[in-house]
Amino acid sequence: MDQIMVTAKPHLLSSTLLPLTIQKLQQPILPSKCKFKFNQTPHSNSDQPGTASSFTPNLEQTQQIHAHMIKTQFDHTLQIPLKPLQTHLSRGAQYNFLITSYIKNNRPKIALQLYTQMRRMDTQVDNFTIPTVLKACGQSCLEFLGRETHGFALKSGWDSDVFVCNALIQMYSECGSLVLARLVFDQMTERDGVSWSTMINSYVRNRVLGEALELIRDMYCMQVKPSEVAMISMVSLFADITDMKMGKAMHAYVARNSSNxxxxxxxxxxxxxMYVKCGNLAYARRLFDGLAQKSIVSWTAMIAGCIRCNELEEGAKLFNRMLEERKFPNEITMLSLVIESGSVGALELGKWLHAYILRNGFSMSLALATALVDMYGKCGETEYARALFDSMENKDVMIWSAMISAYARAHRTNQASLLFARMRDSGIRPNQVTMVSLISLCAEVGALDLGKWVHSYINQQRIEVDVILRTALVDMYAKCGEIDVGLRLFHKATNRDSRMWNAMITGLAMHGCGKEALELFEEMERQGVKPNDVTFIGLLHACSHAGLVADGKRVFKKMLHDFGLAPKVEHYGCMVDLLGRAGKLDEAHELIKSMPLEPNTIVWGSLLAACKIHKSPDLAEVAARQLLELEPQNCGYNVLMSNIYAASNRWIDVAGVRKALKDKGTKKEPGLSSIEVNGAVHDFMMGDKTHPRTRKIYEMLAEMIKKLKEAGYTPNTSVVLQNIDEEEKETALNYHSEKLAMACGLISTAAGTPIRIVKNLRVCDDCHTATKLLSKIYGRVIIVRDRNRFHHFREGSCSCGDYW
DNA sequence: TTAGGGTTAG
Structure with a gap:
């Protein structure tokens, strides 16, 4: 009862592992450490202790005061039984006070009920009440009531009040009605800094960044000087959108214009x-070190920044220095640090923070638990995440989504859908975030049926499809082979950001639609959407898969010349792939030699793969040597080399590589194929016998091999890595994961329906040949998505034209 | 001024 958590101060309060208890409400003086704030009503600029308007009670106190007011029927003068509130309030002021208190305590619905009651009782609604009520409407997304209040403000003539208008802008923007927010803003005869920053923030929140920036420019042009507080919020805006250029400009502006x-x-x-979020840790640190007085907020921002930049030790050092300087972390500190640990996958630090939270008297709030669940999820520790998740008695949509997202990240499709079902059963309404996790999971594992079901659920439940969700849907349909559905969704979008364009361009690239991807990029340019480095990876892939060498070269040049984006090592990898596939091996090699960056395994690997296609053992050796230096453990390169030597009849070299392989033992990322049947995803490793229908699957596999051989298929044993005899090699080939998944598909789906398989690596030569034949033998369309692209097998041939 | 879950690539 009456317990209020205060910020934990572990060193000062070493004996207080239990939450502090504040005095009962009836007791006269409030402890100075509790979270009570002197709240300001819109028009009061100074604290006036002793008036109700300057005091915000907590929920329980609000309820008690509410009960008191009901008892006195709002008729008598109000005596709040707390010393600073021995005060007399009119009926209207009593309502104002209660409405404000409920909103501050996150109970907007009760506040709105009170407002309705107030109107019914003909109590005077003033320009103090209206902004408060609008805030409640915004928080609850009750645009209808917000509009009604807007109408009331118009009738009462308060529509010219700056505070009322600012609240209207805020309300409309929270309800997602940016056009109306802008209308109010445009019609204001007098605007203050808050009006501008509210409108700007509305655009930022709704990711309409172009408008936000334009408005900031307007503000400069009109020589409107934002308030100093507004300047701070603009700095944090550029931090959020990681726009260092504008952030720096704001820095200069602040330096000139702030004097407080x-x-x-x-x-x-x-x-x-801002500098931290824009990636300039050193500059952030300089500013931070120059601060004579550092608040807990400063420490939080700086330490979180170190973690974000993976400077974990420096972060830990600063954390200790902070404690030494007797500044103690609050819940937001811990939240920030846990979130950043998750973002860089720093499991050990994350665990340490978890322990710190438990040891130092923080209550495990839903927010903290969610951040921890997310951190464990991002570090791949779904079991830890689940244990913490299960330990929380009350759960909300956020923690549910975080847990589902943890499963999604780990590709645990079935657990994710089970949890989703449980969420719905317990009456928690999933939101866009939940749906994005599920849809992107379907995209990753290629679960088209489940993805379609989730999509129909979204429509049925009228869950709003925002930019992110639409991007996830476009991506899912593209990755599940339904590129046309993806395109339709893409074209129907009213608001597309660069990521949505990227998803579509990448989707087209995967399907080998190079020309279409390039056309889409031209459209993106025309619409003035700024491409980023991911866009160019998509474009280069598109050119590569469609053999568009000249276009690829043009795009690669454009990147730096037209958009100022320096190619990263990934882009060089794409270019080497593009040139190499097209047989321009020397040009590819020259490009690698001229790279301003250190070539990595992707770059050399692309060259090696090209040497295999175009049978160039000498250059292959150069690439393989580099690769083995970079990754001595990876035997895949040796295998590839042995295949290359074999193709050129260099048997002595083949024997040499095989010996090296035998000495080292074989290590290679295991192949994994999955197939979706009736919404459940079945995974297969090579030679997998864990599936409940294993016997049937292997019977089917035997039949498949028999029919293949009858159709003239001979196993291509050169792709087998191990040093085993030919017969064993053949068996190993037959048990490749994609063949098992195909057998599973053939016995589990109706004749004539397409079979969709997703493989984590590239399809091997042998499986590619076999699948072509199987598509003819069984009269099935077989769609295989491998690490790089789609293969649509039909009537004995593949859409990739054997070029992959 | 720091603030829980989400999209493109790898």
Missing amino acids: EKLVVPTTTALVD
């Missing part, structure tokens, strides 16, 4: 945060 000494720490902290 009290705001030095918050302003500098916001700048530290």
Whole structure:
């Protein structure tokens, strides 16, 4: 009862592992450490202790005061039984006070009920009430009531009040009605800094960044000087959208225009945060070190920044220094640090933070638990995540989504769908975030049926499809082989950001639609959407898969010349792949030699693969030597080399490589194929016998091999890595994961329906040949998505034209 | 001024 958690101060409160208890409500003086704030009503600029408007009670106190007001029927003067609130309030002010208190305590619905009651009782609604009520409407996304209140403000003549208008902008933007928000903003005769920053923030929140930036430019042009507080929020805006150029401009502007000494720490902290989020840790650190007085917020931003940049030791050092300087972490500190640990996959640090939270008297709030669940999920520790998740008595949509996303990340399709079912059963309404996790999972594992089901669920439940969800859907349909559905969804979008364009371009690339991808990019340019490095990876892949060498070269040049994007090592990898596949091996090699960056395994690997296609053992040796230096453990390169030597009849070299392989033992990322049947995903490793229908699957496999041989198939044993005899090699080939998945598909689906398989590596030569024949023998369309692209097998041939 | 879950590539 009456317990309020205060910020934990482990060193000061070593004996207080239990939450502090504050005095009962009836007791006269509030402890100074509790979270009570002196709240300001819109028009009051100074704290006025002793008036109700400057005091925000917690929920329980609000309810008690509410009960008291009901008892006195709002008629008598209000006596709040707390010393600073011995005060007399009119009926209207009593309502205002209650409405504000409920909103501050996150109970907007009760606030709105009170407002309705107030109107019914003809109590005067004033320009103090309206912004408060609008805030509640915004928080609850009740645009209808918000509009009604807007109408009331118009009738009462308060539509010219800056506070009322600012609240209207905020309300409309929270309800997603940006056009109306802008209308209110445009019609204002007098705007203050808050009006501008609210409107700008609305655009940022809804990811309409172009408009936000334009508005900032307008503001400069009109010489509107934002308030110093608004400047801080603009800095944090550029931090959020990681726009260092604008962030720096704001830095210069702030340096020229701010003079309020009290705001030095918050302003500098916001700048530290901006530089951190824009990736300039060193500069952030310089600013931070220059701060004579550092707040807990400053420490939080800086330490979180170190972790974000993977400077874990420095982060830990700063954390200790912070404690030494007697600044103690609050819940937001811990949240920030846990989130950043998750983002860089720092499991050990994450666990340490978890322990720190438990040891130092923090209550395990849903927010903290969610951040921890997410951190464990991102570090691949789904079991830890699940244990913590299960330990939380009350769960909300956020933690549910975080757990589902953990499963999604681990490709645990069946667990994710089970949890999703449980979520619905317990009456928690899934939202866009939940759906994005599920849809992207379907995309990753190629679960088309489940993806379609989730999509229909989204429509049925009228879950709004925002940019992110639409991107996930476009990506899912493209990755599940339904590129046309993806295109349809893409073209129907009213608001496309660069990521959505990227998803579509990448999708077309996977399907070998090079020309279409290039056309789409031209359209993207025309619409003024800024491409990023991912866009160019998609484009180069598209050119590579369609053999468009000249286009690829043009795109590669364009990247730097037209968009100022320096090619990364991935882009060089794509270019080497493009040139190599097209047989321009020397040109590819020259490109590698001229690279300003250190070539990695992807770059050399692309060259090696090209040497295999075009039978160039000498250059292959060069590539393989580099690869083995970079990754001595990976025997895949030796295998590839032995195949290359074999193709050129260099048997002595073949024997040499085989010996090296035997000495080292074979290590290679295991192949994994999956197939979806009736919404459940079945995974197969090579020679897998864990499936419940194993016997049937192997019977089918035997039949498949028999029919293949009758059709003239001879196993291509050169792709087998192990040093075993020919017969064993043949058996190994037959048990390749994609063949097992195919057998599973053939026995589990109706004749004539397409079979869809997803493989984590590239399809091997032998399986490719076999699948072509199987598509003819069984009269099935077989769609295989491998690591690189789609293969549509039909009537004995493949859409890749044997070029992959 | 720091603030729980989501999209493209790898």
